[in-house]
Amino acid sequence: MSNLPENPRYWLMKSEPFKYGWDDLVAEKEGTWDGVRNYRARNNLAAMRVGEQAFFYHSREGLEIVGICEISVADILDPTDETGKWAAVKVVPKTKLPKPVTLKQIKAEPSLADCELVTLSRLSVAEITPEEWSIICGMAGI
Structure with a gap:
């Protein structure tokens, strides 16, 4: 039985691997x-529900999706924020991708031209449509 909530949303979360990478998680x-510390990314974090899944993307180094994590705790305040206005979630690793999917591959796929990873490249927490999720999973070999 899946842990996914009804009508799940999908996400992409970026992290610099030298600060916090897939292996760290x-x-x-x-x-x-x-x-x-970006309002749209904060709103995305606040919209996440337990059981939803996110691609784990290595930014700066690698520029590739390397794994899938799952939201384990949602709707918490960022413990690094003293103002109480920034959101956070807890995640658990689910799957390391058999084949990482690079930003270059994503940009070369016409059906992913509207993906927030492409159109809002500086956004650290992006929403991924179910169709985009399926295409990227296929590119990764899952």
Whole structure:
């Protein structure tokens, strides 16, 4: 039985691997996605529900989706924020992608031209449509 909520939304979360990479999340078993200081990214974090899934994207180094994580705790305040206005979630690793999907591959796929990873390239937490999710999973070999 799936942990996905009814009508799940899908996400992409960026992290610089030298600061916090996929292997760090796997070692930690559950990580807090905090430190986001962009209003749209904050709103995306606040919209997440337990059981929804997100691509884990290595930014700056690699520029590729390397895994899938799942929201384990939603709707929490960012523990790094003293003002109380920034959101955070907790995530657990689910699947390392058999084949990482690079930004270059995503940009080369016409059906992903409207993907927020492409159109809002500086956004650290983006929404991914179900169709985009399916295409990217196919590109990854899952």
